[in-house]
Amino acid sequence: MSGQLTISQLEHKATIIREDIIRMLEHAGSGHSAGPLGLADIFSALYFHILNFDPKNPDWKDRDVFFLSNGHTVPVQYAAMAEAGYFDKEELMTLRKLGSRLQGHPERTKLPGLENTSGPLGSGLSQAAGYAYTLQYIDTSPHRFVYTVMGDGELNEGNIWEAAMFAGKYKLSQLTAFIDRNNIQIDGTTEDVMPLEDLRGKWESFGWHVQEIDGHNIESIIDAASMARAITNKPSVVIAHTIPGKGVDFMEYDYHWHGAPPNSEQAKDALRKLRTLDGKITSGDHA
Numbered sequence: 001m002s003g004q005l006t007i008s009q010l011e012h013k014a015t016i017i018r019e020d021i022i023r024m025l026e027h028a029g030s031g032h033s034a035g036p037l038g039l040a041d042i043f044s045a046l047y048f049h050i051l052n053f054d055p056k057n058p059d060w061k062d063r064d065v066f067f068l069s070n071g072h073t074v075p076v077q078y079a080a081m082a083e084a085g086y087f088d089k090e091e092l093m094t095l096r097k098l099g100s101r102l103q104g105h106p107e108r109t110k111l112p113g114l115e116n117t118s119g120p121l122g123s124g125l126s127q128a129a130g131y132a133y134t135l136q137y138i139d140t141s142p143h144r145f146v147y148t149v150m151g152d153g154e155l156n157e158g159n160i161w162e163a164a165m166f167a168g169k170y171k172l173s174q175l176t177a178f179i180d181r182n183n184i185q186i187d188g189t190t191e192d193v194m195p196l197e198d199l200r201g202k203w204e205s206f207g208w209h210v211q212e213i214d215g216h217n218i219e220s221i222i223d224a225a226s227m228a229r230a231i232t233n234k235p236s237v238v239i240a241h242t243i244p245g246k247g248v249d250f251m252e253y254d255y256h257w258h259g260a261p262p263n264s265e266q267a268k269d270a271l272r273k274l275r276t277l278d279g280k281i282t283s284g285d286h287a
Helices: 007-028 034-050 071-084 089-094 124-138 158-169 199-205 218-230 264-275
Strands: 065-068 146-151 175-181 209-214 236-241
Touching: 007 034, 007 071, 007 089, 007 218, 007 264, 034 071, 034 146, 034 175, 034 218, 065 071, 065 124, 071 089, 124 146, 124 158, 124 175, 175 218, 199 209, 199 236, 209 218, 218 236
Parallel strands: 065 146, 146 175, 175 236, 209 236
Antiparallel strands: none
């Protein structure tokens, strides 16, 4: 699917994704706001430039594979998948409804295009590393790549560091992990709950190639993925510094929005801010 959209077009996709996240969460009446909004730029870059896939043939054998580790942020993935053509956008409004394919945490067997089931935090890197090991050593496919997105709060889980050791030992160069470094988790800031720094140094000590970027700069996201693909002797991790709740000023940086949806008035205000880029454009029509 990796397309030839301009940076401006990719930024527009990210805004559409954010708008859909707000609508989904308001309609569901439950879910997580801050993380999905903060990840919209990364998912725009992934689904409309970086990943190689075919939404009409989700099991295409030559596709790149994406694993979402922090499964509570899945509204951003659903919004990106719908925008990419995996399913009709009307289905987004079934988020968290009984019988919906769009569960509050991704369930692999429910929706074509989902590669993993995630709910318990800390599992995604192990899943991705296992797939990358298979590509590199068993069913060799050097042209395919494996990506995962992790939250920084879930780095508290020991499973993450077991997978980091494994991937470093086997030099899984087809594996790229993005860390959503937004500095919040459900109980407060990451550095208050369980300090993570020196985060770069930790990953380097496990044998990973490390990059740090602005997670809202789509050009930087694309460049980081390109650099990761060029590294052939170790796995890559991209520490993406993001703003939780990005694009909605009353949600930004506030950990209380980690696990809360907007009500109808808050959703209306959030959509207005997104459509006008928080007052930077005067038209309510974001074409």
